[in-house]
Amino acid sequence: MVSGRGAGRFAVLATDVVADLNTFVPTHVFARYRYEVPNTKDALFDGVEREIRQVDNITDEALAEFQGIYSDTSLTKDDLFAYIYGVLHHPGYTEQYGDNLTKEYPRIPWLKNYRELMEIGEKLLDLHIGYETVEPYPVAEEFTLMPPEDERERYRATIMGHPNKGSGARGKADWDRTRIQVNGYLTLTGVPERASEWILGPRPALELFLQRMRPSIDKKSGIKNDPNEFSEDPKYVVELTKRVIRVCVETSDLLGSYQ
Structure with a gap:
């Protein structure tokens, strides 16, 4: 989730449940996957159980560009998702483009230290999605x-x-x-x-x-x-x-x- 146009300050947060669109006012959701059912006429009433299909929201073209930029074919779509999350949290990025981020969708630059951004992004995703299962802080x-x-x-x-x-x-x-x-x-x-x-x-x-x-x-x-x-x-x-x-x-x- 990212804050939308008109928000006072840019915010970004990951979740693995259905997002509340009032988390940030307003909120835009960029899901890792979407789920589709066959678009069959009267499917709701024919009594036939339909298989839900998982669709990757990261295209093959986007992955190919990611791999091409860094000359690394081992990179995956999950790596790209983690990289984006890492970039969106980078203090330098949010400070430099803070004004733009309250007016338009984020634009993701290709940065040289992509491995570091991927690693930090993955750690942040694990923390923010798994907040209910981390070890309690010893207060x-x-x-x-x-x-x-x-x-x-x-x-x-x-x-x-x-x-x-x-x-x-x-x-x-x-x-x-x-x-x-x-x-x-x-x-x-x-x-x-x-x-x-x-x-x-x-x-x-x-x-x-x-x-x-x-x-x-x-x-x-x-x-x-x-x-x-x-x-x-x-x-x-x-x-x-x-x-x-x-x-x-x-x-x-x-x-x-x-x-």
């Missing part, structure tokens, strides 16, 4: 006051944000990004500051995640959104937060490793 759980005996209530996510250290310059809040307040009892401490260095659109990716983890009720529909109910595990949100912290830290490290 500490600090309980204050008298937490409830019930484990589900003790770990229930309600606040999900950085605490305010006090008024900073011009009276603005001075957020302590080394701490995440889960609720009135639990705070995660020892969060590396570089976890907030990965910017996804207008804000740090970690902040966007924390915002999504706060229970809310849609004003128009009245539909309740409570991440605490996404799993039977009472610590689901807390453990997922630790995993996302690792993803943010390692992404920041990778973004700093480009030549």
Whole structure:
């Protein structure tokens, strides 16, 4: 997914599930594959099970150009996809073309250090797609006051944000990004500051995640959104937060490793 025309700042993110087109406002999706069913008249009603066909969205012509540019016939379409993801995250690319990227589709240059870009792109893809399965970052759980005996209530996510250290310059809040307040009892401490260095659109990716983890009720529909109910595990949100912290830290490290 990439942010579309009119977005304040360019953003890019990979997912292996159906994308929310409101992730970035607006959002464009460039899928690795698409899936088609035979276009047979009345196929929906004839009771015959149709085979879904996977179609590669990277053409043979694009792969041939990629291989030709670098004189390397061992390169695959997955390599090209990883290369593109690596380029789209390159700090030099996003800084130099930031204004263009908010107005038009990204254009991908052929860069000399293509192997490095492929490797970084592949690592970023693995991190961003597999964020739910990475090893949790070893932050500490600090309980204050008298937490409830019930484990589900003790770990229930309600606040999900950085605490305010006090008024900073011009009276603005001075957020302590080394701490995440889960609720009135639990705070995660020892969060590396570089976890907030990965910017996804207008804000740090970690902040966007924390915002999504706060229970809310849609004003128009009245539909309740409570991440605490996404799993039977009472610590689901807390453990997922630790995993996302690792993803943010390692992404920041990778973004700093480009030549």
